Amino acid sequence: MNEGTTPGGLAHRLLGLNAWLLFLFFYAPIVLLIVFSFNDNNNVGIWTEASFRWYGEMFQDDRVMGALRNSLVVALFATIVSTVLGTMLAIALERYRFRGRGTLDGIAYLPIIIPDVTMAVMLLIFFFQAFGILDDLLGIHLTSGLMTITLAHIAFCISFVAVVVRARLSQLDSSLEEAAADLYANRWQAFRKVTLPLIAPGVAGGALLALTLSLDDVVVTQFVSGAGSTTLPVYVFGLVRRGVTPLINAVSTVMLVASMVLVAISLGFQRGAEARGQRLADPEALLEEFSTD
Amino acid sequence: MAVSEIPPTPPPGSSPLPPPGPPISKPETAAPVTPELEKASRRAEARRGLFIALPSFVYLVLLFVVPLLLVFVYSFATRDATGQTVLEGWNLDSYRRLFSAEVLEIFVRSFLLATVTTAICLALAYPFAFYIATRGPRMRNILLVLVMIPFWSNFLVRTYAWRVILGSEGPLSQISQALGGEPFRLLFTNVAVLIGLVYGFMPFMVLPLYAALERMDWRLVEAARDLYADGWTAFRKVTLPLSMPGVVAGSILVFIPSLGAYVTPALLGGARTVLMGDYIVSQFLAARNWPFGSALSFAVMFVMLVATIFYFRAGAKTL
Structure with missing residues (x-):
């Protein structure tokens, strides 16, 4: 940065102070939570000694493990389906002109803008109504469960994948695709x-975002899950509402570390893409997409 | 630009070379571009775009637009004695x-x-x-x-x-x-x-x-x-x-x-x-x-x- 554009002296120091205080604000709660998860005491606030006691209990807790399994199954399916559909949507919106494109463009942004409570309400009523109709017309009895959770997650993940992939596509020179066509490659080739x-880095970034969103979702999942089909965040949410326990600290730390590993992988993709001289359509591009006008 | 009428379904085992079958984009078609041809190609292009977008389109309409309309409909409905929502007796209560x-x-x-x-x-x-x-x-x-x-x-x-x-x-x-x-x-x-x-x-x-x-x-x-x-x-x-x-x-x-x-x-x-x-x-x-x-x-x-x-x-x- 050139001299003269950045504020100097006191203003500069204040900016720096503000920045580091904010970083402290961001990280202190996270660090505290992790530290307390290793606390041996039954009481969350009283530190006795470091131990893995609560992690041991967590792995022996059938309900936690069952919820974790559900979360992973749902996230896996939701990520795969939404990545494929979202990528196709991105390609269609970015590379083709067709009737209804504008409408689709608008619809594709709705799940990002609408708050999750409203989305949860919408899907609850939808599944209730759809099950009623299926029962009346075809005599098929369906209930809420992992299937409805997965379908709901796909619904909001598609849009996020599409935005990330689109950001990547818009940076690409379409002349490369035309060159391939000139060299007798067919469409698929x-x-x-x-x-x-x-666009692979964008697709990978979108898939990781979908995975994170699916693994983190509480509100929508709570509304569309049935008896015995809780995901880990919904289970933890239920526990937390009743009070703070060291076991929740341990489960929370595992969830936190898992999401951090996902960020690390995502940033690794970015690094790799940059090494090949490319810019990744990373989550930042997602936000740039919002800020373009 | 010549546009072939190949559906976007994948040929199995795609090779970097064009398939040896009937030539897809004949060099002749590239030379004289008439307005009709251009229009036809644009239509084909639009069809292809819609085809690619269709699965997500259907999905988002079904699990997003329809639910949104349902919430709207429900907001005018009434409840029976047990608290169940009944879709009749529409009102603004x-x-x-x-x-x-x-x-x-x-x-x-x-x-x-x-x-x-x-x-x-x-x-x-x-x-x-x-x-x-x-x-x-x-x-x-x-x-x-x-x-x-x-x-x-x-x-x-x-x-x-x-x-x-x-x-x-x-x-x-x-x-x-x-x-x-x-x-x-x-x-x-x-x-x-x-x-x-x-x-x-x-x-x-x-x-x-x-x-x-x-x-x-x-x-x-x-x-x-x-x-x-x-x-x-x-x-x-x-x-x-x-x-x-x-x-x-x-x-x-x-x-x-x-x-x-x-x-x-x-x-x-x-x-x-x-x-x-x-x-x-x-x-x-x-x-x-x-x-x-x-x-x-x-x-x-x-x-x-x-x-x-x-x-x-x-x-x-x-x-």
């Missing part, structure tokens, strides 16, 4: 050999 | 109830809390984003990663951490008591919810602000300084207007989820601090009054829409 490798 | 004192109080509280959250986030995040954007490239990337990590971390867990911190047995309370003071009583108050909201949604403010500031042409600031503007004037007349898109985007991204927040008030708020998100959820999971809950959802969406449009207008004026 051009996609497989040219477009897909180029 | 649920909407009339929106103007009751109870609902208005909750709504005003939510609106104020969301506004204050947005204002605090903006006031803290702007200098923060400015600081990051004016670092060298290496430092900038490191700081940005440090912002992203909490952004990607589990929201529920981050909110839960504040419940531990603010709790009566938490570290703040212990410090207060060690200093001979009262045990800390912040949990289950509006202030606790405010802290939780600011903490939870701050990254949504930082990242668009940073994006706007980073994209900015800093030579304009230099030009202002060359023309004898002092640092503050240059900031006010150049930097701030140019970063307005980031301010608008960040404010919307914080305000909307704050207004509909459910997890934060559920964990940090108390019985006397019910917010809109909370209230909507209770209509569905506890009171089982779906028509009223639907009307509430629509009211919230409406306010959000109005706020967003208003804010975009205001932002556009300053650009």
Whole structure:
């Protein structure tokens, strides 16, 4: 940065102070939670000694483990389906002109803008009504469960994947795809050999975002889950509302570390993409998308 | 440009060479491009686009547009004696109830809390984003990663951490008591919810602000300084207007989820601090009054829409 554009002296020091205080604000609660999860005491606030006691109890808790398994199954399916659908949506919106494109563009942004409580309400009524109709017309009895959770997660993940992949696509020079066509590659070959490798970092970024969103969701899941189909965040949410226990600290730390590993992987992708001389359509691009106008 | 009529289904085992079968794009077709051919090719292109978009289109209409309409329909429905929603006897009772004192109080509280959250986030995040954007490239990337990590971390867990911190047995309370003071009583108050909201949604403010500031042409600031503007004037007349898109985007991204927040008030708020998100959820999971809950959802969406449009207008004026 050139001299003269940045504030100097006192203003500069205040900016720095503000920044480091905010970082403290960001990280102190996280660090505290992790530290207290190793506290041996039954009481959350009283530190006795460091131990893995609560982690041991966590792994022996069938309900926690069952909820974790549900979370992973749902997240896996939701991520795969929403990544494929979201990528297709991004390609169609970014590379093609067709009737209804504007409408679709608007619909695709809705799940990002609408708050999750409203979305949860919408899907609760939808599944209730859909099950009623299926029962009346076809005599098929369906209830809420892992299937409805997965379907709901796909619904909001598609949009996020599409935004991330689109950001990547818009940075790409379409002349590369045209060159492939000039060299007698058919549509599919051009996609497989040219477009897909180029947007791969964006697709990976979108998939990781979908995975994170699915693993983190509480509100929508709570509304569309049935008896015996709790995911880990919903289970933890239920526990937390009743009070703070060291066991929740341990489970929370595991969830926190898992999401941090996902960030690390995502940033690793970015690094790798940059090493090949490319810019990744990372989560920042997602936010840039919002801030363009 | 010649466009072949090949459907986008994959040939199995695609090789880098064109398949030896009938030639797909004949060189002859590329030479004379008549208007009809061009029109046909555009139509084929449009069909292909629609075909690729179709699965997501259908999915989003089915699990998003239809549910949205259903909520709208439900908001006019009635309930039978057992509390079950019946889709007949359409009326405006649920909407009339929106103007009751109870609902208005909750709504005003939510609106104020969301506004204050947005204002605090903006006031803290702007200098923060400015600081990051004016670092060298290496430092900038490191700081940005440090912002992203909490952004990607589990929201529920981050909110839960504040419940531990603010709790009566938490570290703040212990410090207060060690200093001979009262045990800390912040949990289950509006202030606790405010802290939780600011903490939870701050990254949504930082990242668009940073994006706007980073994209900015800093030579304009230099030009202002060359023309004898002092640092503050240059900031006010150049930097701030140019970063307005980031301010608008960040404010919307914080305000909307704050207004509909459910997890934060559920964990940090108390019985006397019910917010809109909370209230909507209770209509569905506890009171089982779906028509009223639907009307509430629509009211919230409406306010959000109005706020967003208003804010975009205001932002556009300053650009």
